[in-house]
Amino acid sequence: MKFSKATDYALHTMLFLTAATPDKPVGVQLLAEKQKVSPTYLSKILTKLVKAGMIESITGVNGGYRLKRNWEDISFLDIIHAIEGSASLFDCSFDHGPDCPIQRVVLEAEEKMEEHLRNKKMSDLVRETNIVF
Amino acid sequence: MKFSKATDYALHTMLFLTAATPDKPVGVQLLAEKQKVSPTYLSKILTKLVKAGMIESITGVNGGYRLKRNWEDISFLDIIHAIEGSASLFDCSFDHGPDCPIQRVVLEAEEKMEEHLRNKKMSDLVRETNIVF
DNA sequence: TTATTATAGATAAATAAAATCCTTAATTAG
DNA sequence: CTAATTAAGGATTTTATTTATCTATAATAA
Helix, strand or coil: CCCCHHHHHHHHHHHHHHHCCCCCCECHHHHHHHHCCCHHHHHHHHHHHHHCCCEEEECCCCCEEEECHHHHHCEHHHHHHHHHCCCCCCCCCCCCCCCCHHHHHHHHHHHHHHHHHHHCEHHHHHHHCCCCC | CCCCHHHHHHHHHHHHHHHCCCCCCECHHHHHHHHCCCHHHHHHHHHHHHHCCCEEEECCCCCEEEECHHHHHCEHHHHHHHHHCCCCCCCCCCCCCCCCHHHHHHHHHHHHHHHHHHHCEHHHHHHHCCCCC
């Protein structure tokens, strides 16, 4: 069980956009170069963030991606869910009635993790840390 | 990102063994049947639990698997780590100096999840719940 | 109109998970 | 001692998922 590289790219891109000038769009070319990943692949990932309403895209010359208004509120969990989906991390495949005690425990644990990811915003990180890109 | 089915099988097998008579070994045949999984595959999973020292195996007629002495202390995390390994869920693949602020946050979150999984023992579950197999 | 930039569909390549097959080794009952 | 039973382990296959590429289309600004 691992977070996907796509999630890694998405988180780093969001951090970059949050730390960068908030009004000027940044092209996928540059974002991909920084992260040493192919632009087409990264663009597919960023399209998910667009669909989730976190960033917006501007086509054409001098286009790129830019944060949306609500960017101060975007949490780690928002980004992770946008990329990985929101399904739970564990499915009991054993048929013992309505609810599985094992599943319950694992889901409680998952909820602890999500709580932390929900409370951490990208903007916190930019405020707290000296971001090096 | 999902916990593997192997983890699901391992957790359910441990619950079964914990709920069952603690001295008499249970064959993989029966365990596999209950969970509707192939005996050979399950045996590979259980071998990992043996290597991790949670259960012991007895070959030969009337053999099978049985909990070891310390069974009261076996946590969810122990089992999960035995199957999935203990590597962290997130690797930053971007090269920004010694530590990545994103990685830090995700690892804190992971730690919250692990804490819960470390504090829940199989024996708790058997005590609390009316296990249905 | 041309260059630039994102979107999207199709597909390929790489990796990981799930499962099977077969052989070997250990043990116990008869 | 022998035959039956049971786990361990190596090799391989199947299936699923992730990662990545290629190509075409659409939008926009200079």
